[in-house]
Amino acid sequence: MSSLVISPGPVTTLTLNRPEVRNAFNEELIRQLTEWAESVTPDGPVRVAVLQGAGSVFCAGADLQWMSKMVGYSREENLDDARRAAGMFRVLDSVPIPLIGRIHGAALGGGSGLAAVCDVVVAAEDAVFGFTEVTLGILPAMISPYVVRRIGLSASRELCLNGVRFSAARAKEIGLAHEVVAAERLDLAVDKHVQAFLKAAPSAVARTKRLLTDVYGRRPADVMAMTVDAIATQRVSAEGQDGMRAFLEKRAPKWTHPRK
Ligand code: COA
Numbered sequence: 001m002s003s004l005v006i007s008p009g010p011v012t013t014l015t016l017n018r019p020e021v022r023n024a025f026n027e028e029l030i031r032q033l034t035e036w037a038e039s040v041t042p043d044g045p046v047r048v049a050v051l052q053g054a055g056s057v058f059c060a061g062a063d064l065q066w067m068s069k070m071v072g073y074s075r076e077e078n079l080d081d082a083r084r085a086a087g088m089f090r091v092l093d094s095v096p097i098p099l100i101g102r103i104h105g106a107a108l109g110g111g112s113g114l115a116a117v118c119d120v121v122v123a124a125e126d127a128v129f130g131f132t133e134v135t136l137g138i139l140p141a142m143i144s145p146y147v148v149r150r151i152g153l154s155a156s157r158e159l160c161l162n163g164v165r166f167s168a169a170r171a172k173e174i175g176l177a178h179e180v181v182a183a184e185r186l187d188l189a190v191d192k193h194v195q196a197f198l199k200a201a202p203s204a205v206a207r208t209k210r211l212l213t214d215v216y217g218r219r220p221a222d223v224m225a226m227t228v229d230a231i232a233t234q235r236v237s238a239e240g241q242d243g244m245r246a247f248l249e250k251r252a253p254k255w256t257h258p259r260k
Contacts, residue, residue: 004032005054010047011194019055024063025110027081030088037091042206048197049095050190051118052102053111058127061109064136085110086142093117093146094213096206098197102190103127104183108165109136113143115176116150119209120193123168124183129176130165131156149216151176201239201255 003026007013014036016023025033040046053059062085070078092099092114101107101118106128115121115129123129131147133140140147140160148156155174159166171177181189197205211230215223234240239255246253 002032003029004036006036008046010045010198012046012049014049014051016051016053016059019053021063021065022057022060022106023053023055023111024060024065025085025088026063026066027084030084034084034088034091037088037095040095040097042096042203046097047202048098048100048194050100050102050194051114053104055105057105057111058101058103058107059111059114060106061111061113061132067138082142089113089117089142089146094210096209097202098193098205098209100190100193100197102186103129103168103177104186106130106165108132109140110143112176113140113146115171116143116146120179121171121177122179122181122186122189122193123171123177124186125168125180126183127168127171128165129168129171130163131160132163132165134161135163199256201243201253203237203239204234204243207234 001017003016003018005013005015005017007015014033016025016029018024018026018029023029040049070081073081098119099117101115101121101123103115103121103123104127105124107115107123108128108130109132112129112131131140131143144156144160147160151159151174159174168177168180172180179189179193207230211227214226235244239253242255243253
C-alpha cells in the first residue's frame with residue numbers, strides 16, 4: 001500500500017497512509033507529496049486539496065527511525081535528505097490551489113509544519129499540536145520559515161523552544177488552526193471550506209496566493225508596482241471578465257462548474 005493515497009478530482013484528497021507509525025514521513029512519503037504538489041497547475045483539474053491522515057492521528061512528523069539512521073550516512077547524503085524534506089514543504093506551501101489541513105489526533109513536529117503550509121487548517125477539538133523537535137534533541141529546522149510566518153516570532157520562540165504539546169484551542173489562538181470543531185464534525189467543517197473555495201476563480205486564487213506570500217513583510221511602497229501589475233492583468237483576463245460580468249448579469253461564473 002502506498003504511503004500517500006491520492007483520491008484525484010476537482011477536490012483531491014491526500015491521505016498520509018503510514019498509520020502504523022502515525023503517518024511519520026519517510027523518504028517515500030516525502031517524494032510522493034513533492035511529486036503531487038509539483039504536478040498541480042493553476043489551470044489543471046484540481047481546484048482544492050484536503051490533506052489528512054489515516055488511522056488515529058494526522059501526522060507524527062519526521063520518521064525518527066529513519067532520521068536516527070542518518071548517523072551512518074555521509075554529510076552530503078545527510079544534506080541531500082534534508083534538502084528533499086525542505087523541498088517538500090516549499091512546494092506544498094506554494095501549490096497554486098487552496099490546501100486544507102484536516103487535523104485529528106495529533107500533528108507533531110513536521111506534522112505541525114504541514115499544518116503551517118496549509119491555507120486553512122480545521123482541527124478536531126481533541127487534537128494535539130507541538131513543535132516537539134527540541135525534546136528529541138533535534139530542530140524544527142525545515143519547517144521554521146513557515147512556522148514563524150504563520151504564528152509569529154513570539155509564539156514560535158515559546159513553542160519551538162519548549163517543545164510542549166498544545167491544544168487545538170491554542171493552535172487557533174496563535175493562528176496555526178483556523179477552525180476547531182468536535183471530532184465528529186470535522187468532515188462537515190472541511191467541506192464547508194471546500195465549497196467556499198470552489199466558488200472562487202482558480203486563476204484568481206492561484207495569483208492571490210502567490211501575491212500574499214510575495215507582499216508579506218514588505219513595505220507597501222516596495223510592492224506597489226507588483227500589485228498594480230497583478231490587478232491590471234487579472235481584470236482583463238478571461239476569468240476576471242467572466243466573474244465581473246456574471247455578477248452584473250446575475251448568473252454563475254463559468255468556473256463554478258469544476259473542470260473534468
Ligand atoms: N517516527 C517514527 N515512528 C513513530 C513516530 C515518528 N515520528 N511517531 C510514532 N511512531 C511509532 C512509535 O514508535 C510506535 O511504534 P511501535 O508500534 O513499533 O512501538 C508507533 O508509531 C505507535 O506510536 P505510539 O506512541 O504507541 O502511538 P500513540 O497513538 O500512543 O501516540 C503520538 C501517537 C503521535 C502522540 C506519539 O507516537 C508521538 O508522540 N510520536 C512522536 C511525535 C513527535 O514528537 N514527532 C516529532 C518528530 S521530529
